[in-house]
Amino acid sequence: MRLLHPSGAVVHLAYCTNVHPAEDLAGIHEQLTGVAARIRALSGAGRLGLGLWLSRRAARALRDDPAKLTRLRARLDEQGLEVVTLNGFPYGGFHDEVVKLRVYRPDWAEPERLAYTLDLAEILTALLPDDVTEGSISTLPLAWRTGWTPAKAAAVNANLTVLARGLRALAERTGKTIRVGFEPEPGCVVETTPQAVALLGGADPVHLGVCLDACHLAVGLEEAADAAALGLPIVKLQVSSAVEAPAGGQQALAAYVEERYLHQTRCAAGYTDDLPEALAGGLPADLPWRTHFHMPLHAAPPPPLTTTAPYLEELLGRLMIPDGGLAxxxxxxxxxxxxxxxxLPGPVDIAEGIAAELDWTRRRLAALGLKEI
Known part of the structure; x- marks a missing residue:
C-alpha cells in the first residue's frame, strides 16, 4: 500500500513474503492467489505491497524465461498486488527444518551471492509498477563474523564494486534505479550501524546503502536516534520487533526455543549466538534480555515478556519525520x-496476523501525518 508523506513523497508499505515456504514459481503463484489475496482483503488495501522473496531457484527460472516473468507481473496486477522491494537475504531453504547459520550462505565473498543479487535487480525492473522507477533489495550484512579474513574482505569489496557497476548499467539501460541495502544483524560482520559506516561508507551512495531491521537494532541495544542518523542511505526499513525478558523472568523465553532459526540474545553485559546458550547460563539473569525472535507487531506475548515495539515506534518517527518537520x-x-x-508458540492464522500487523503499522504512520493513498 502507498501513503503520502507530508513532504509530498510517496512511502510504500509492504509485507515480506519470506514468511511463506514456496521456493518455486508454482508455489509463488499459489501464494499470490491464496494467502496474499486474503491478506489484501482482510487489510482492506486497494493495492497490497509485497516484499517479495524469490529463492535462487525461482530467480533463475524468471531470469531464463522472460515469458514467466511477464506472467508473474500479470498475476500481481490481477490480484491488486505490487512489488517495489525484494528480500534478497535468504538464498534458499529458508523453511528447512534447520536453517540457523546456513541463512548467511553464500555470503558476499562468494560469486553466487553477487550473481543472485544482480538477477534480482534485473527481475525487479520488470516487476515495478509502471509509475515507479526505484526499487530496493535487502541483503545480508556481508557475512557471518567467523572466518572473516583480509582475503575474504578483499573478495567482498571486489564483489561490491561489480555490484555497483552492474546496478549503474541497469539504470542506464532501463531508466529504473535499483538500490541494495545491507542489513546489520547481531553476530555478523556488519552487526551495528557504526560497522556499516566503517565498511560501507565508501560504497556507491546512489545504489548501495543499508536496510535497517528494527528487531536487529533493538537486540543490538542501538539508540534509535543514532541509527536514524548513521549517515548512509537507508534503502529500506524492516518493520519488526524483538522479544524482551525482564531481569529474573528470562525462563519464560524457553517457549521460544526452536530448531529452525538463529535467535541471537543480548543484554547490557553480554551476548550469545542463540537463545538456548543464553538460557543455559550464557548471560546474567539480573539484567533484561532481548532476543532476535521477530514478534507480531500488534500483540504482546504472555507476561512477563514484552516486545520492543516502543523502540520500533520511536524509530519510525525518526525516519519518517526527521527533525520533526516536513523534510x-x-x-x-x-x-x-x-x-x-x-x-511461534500456539496456533496462529498467518493471514489474519499479517493483516493486523499492517494495520498496526499504518495507524502509526497515520499518527505521524502520512495519509493512505
Missing part, C-alpha cells in the same frame, strides 16, 4: 517482516 522521509520503503509465524 522528506529518510526511507520510502517499509517492509513488515515477521517471518517467524510458523515457529
Amino acid at each position: 522528506a522521509p529518510l526511507t520510502r520503503h517499509l517492509e513488515v517482516e515477521t517471518y517467524t509465524w510458523s515457529v
